[in-house]
Every structure is written in C-alpha cells, then in structure tokens.
Amino acid sequence: MIEPDDTDRAILRALARDAGQSAGALGRRLGLSQPATWRRIRRLQEAGVITGRVLDLDKEKLGFGVTVFLGVKLATKGRISLEDFERAVTAIPEVQTVEHVLGMYDYRLRVTARDLADFERVLRRRLMTLPGVGNVEANVLLSEERRPGPLG
Amino acid sequence: MIEPDDTDRAILRALARDAGQSAGALGRRLGLSQPATWRRIRRLQEAGVITGRVLDLDKEKLGFGVTVFLGVKLATKGRISLEDFERAVTAIPEVQTVEHVLGMYDYRLRVTARDLADFERVLRRRLMTLPGVGNVEANVLLSEERRPGPLG
DNA sequence: TGTGAAAAAGTCGCGAG
DNA sequence: CTCGCGACTTTTTCACA
Numbered sequence A, B: 001m002i003e004p005d006d007t008d009r010a011i012l013r014a015l016a017r018d019a020g021q022s023a024g025a026l027g028r029r030l031g032l033s034q035p036a037t038w039r040r041i042r043r044l045q046e047a048g049v050i051t052g053r054v055l056d057l058d059k060e061k062l063g064f065g066v067t068v069f070l071g072v073k074l075a076t077k078g079r080i081s082l083e084d085f086e087r088a089v090t091a092i093p094e095v096q097t098v099e100h101v102l103g104m105y106d107y108r109l110r111v112t113a114r115d116l117a118d119f120e121r122v123l124r125r126r127l128m129t130l131p132g133v134g135n136v137e138a139n140v141l142l143s144e145e146r147r148p149g150p151l152g
Numbered sequence C: 001t002g003t004g005a006a007a008a009a010g011t012c013g014c015g016a017g
Numbered sequence D: 001c002t003c004g005c006g007a008c009t010t011t012t013t014c015a016c017a
Helices: A006-017 A023-030 A034-046 A079-090 A116-127 B006-017 B023-030 B034-046 B079-090 B116-127
Strands: A050-057 A066-074 A095-103 A107-113 A133-146 B050-057 B066-074 B095-103 B107-113 B133-146
Touching (some): A006 B050, A066 A116, A079 A095, B006 B023, B023 B034, B034 B050, B079 B107, B107 B116, B116 B133
Antiparallel strands (some): B066 B133
16 A cells, blocks of 8 residues: 655646646646656556546437346356356446445446437346346436545 | 538548547548648547547556445435435545436446545545435446447 | 647656755 | 656647648
C-alpha cells in the first residue's frame, strides 16, 4: 500500500473529476509548477495507484438504452464450476462487468442491450445457458449517479 | 441518438481501452490523419457521446480494500421518499455509485470502506439510518473484471 | 479530408532549497 | 527528496486548400 500525501490526494481528487485536464492547469490551481505536478502524476501511475484513463460514454446515444444488473447464484460451486462460468460469461460481449461477490449471489453482471427485446435475446440464448447457473435475479437500471468516492 | 460511422466506432473502441493515447497515434493506426482523428473525437464530445474522461484508480493501494454492494428496498415509496433517500445517500462520501433500479430492489449502492470494521461503522451509522429504508442486502466484492462492452 | 504551422502541453536534465 | 527553471519533444489546435 502506498502513502500519497495531501498534494497527491488533491491531484487524484481533481483528476477523478476530470481526467482530461492538463497537469499545468492543475498545478496552477494547487500552487505547483507544471513539471512537479506531472512528476507526481507519473509517480502515481508507476506506483499503480492510477491504473488507467477510461472514457465515459453515453450508451443511450450509441443505441444501448437498456442496462440490466443480474445477480447469479451458481448451482454447483466447485473451483471448476467458477472457472467455467467466468470463461463463458467473459465471452458474451453484452456483459460489461463481471463481479465475483460474497453474499446472496455468487456473481453480479452488468449487461447492456439495445432494448428490452435485445436483452431478452441475450438472456435466453446466452445468459440462461451459462454453465452451473442456479438462480438468476434481474434489476433494470433506471438512473445512475457516480460520485467521487471516499477520497474525493 | 447519434449515428457514428465505423471509423468513429473504431476510435471509441480504442479510446475505451486507453483514453490516454494521443489522437495522432490513434489516427496512424486507423490510417487517418492526426487532425481528422482529433476532429472526430471532438465531434463525439460535442455530440455528448463522450461525456468525460475518468481515472481508473486502484482503491486497495489507496487504503480502501473493501467494496460492498448494497441492495436497498424502500419501506415507503412515494415520490418524496425517493427524493429524501437520494439526497441522504448522496451525502455519504463512502457511497460511490447510486443506481435507481427496477426489480427486487429499489436502489443499488456501491460502497467503499477501508476494511470491514470501517464498513460496519458506515453501515450502522449512515446506511441503516437512511430515510425510508426497508430491507438491505449486502454482497462483498471479491474480484471484478471490466470488459469493453457491446461496442468493443 | 489532408497539409503545414502556431500554440499548448508533456518530457527531461540541472541546480537550489 | 522535491521543487522550479529552461530547453526540447510531442500533441493539440487552427487556417487553408
């Protein structure tokens, strides 16, 4: 575990809001020179704290208006079963996120489809036929708000 | 809804993998000139398809080793109740994501804490006291894999 | 759309605190 | 060990064909 100081935290906080801003503008706001700011960002990258920059896309405008969360309970839970399930679910392009969890479900999936008819197709032909699936529960996404998190 | 062509989709696909790469390098790979690539990116931004660039952080290295998903069922579901709940939950810094969903639960929350003891504190003092909460179900995150999604 | 150029940002080395 | 300064490189951004 790494120990970023307050300045690093301020940088992460700012970049978490908008990763597109320049190190110079950020440094000016923090009273730091551009190279110093840039060096800290790179240090955070090399330390593995920043693992990457990702695009935030409006999926509705791309024609994917339906997002469904699936809670999956496996029927058989040997090690082979877990690996089989993960390999099979990873091959489904509509699955955006695979979360292995502890609790009422074994896996939680985030699935994106063009519409409900498209989702039904994915559900019936790909998801329900996944190896080892016991019970499946679905929640349709109405709206979502992402927040900075504890370090923000 | 927007109609991006194949080139736009290739750009989005590439940027979804790594939003940090330059328009020039991307254009070279796609056989497009640098300004043309950049103009397409900016057009996608202005069209609202690209809503932002976000940092991908390793929360464990920042001392937040525990992520828990909460499924929340409200006891009372009037419009006022929803707004009260959303306002209260948004004020909790440990809550990273608030998803309003349809199904077995009314809301799904992604909560980050330093460890299980810290999570218990948040759960007892902040989450269980949220207005209108009926039933709460928790899943502890073991591992997570994000995939490019349908357009990737 | 491509080409070429200006402006801005990123990158590295050096000396100071 | 980190900062700031200056030079150098790359990228972004714009004007024009």
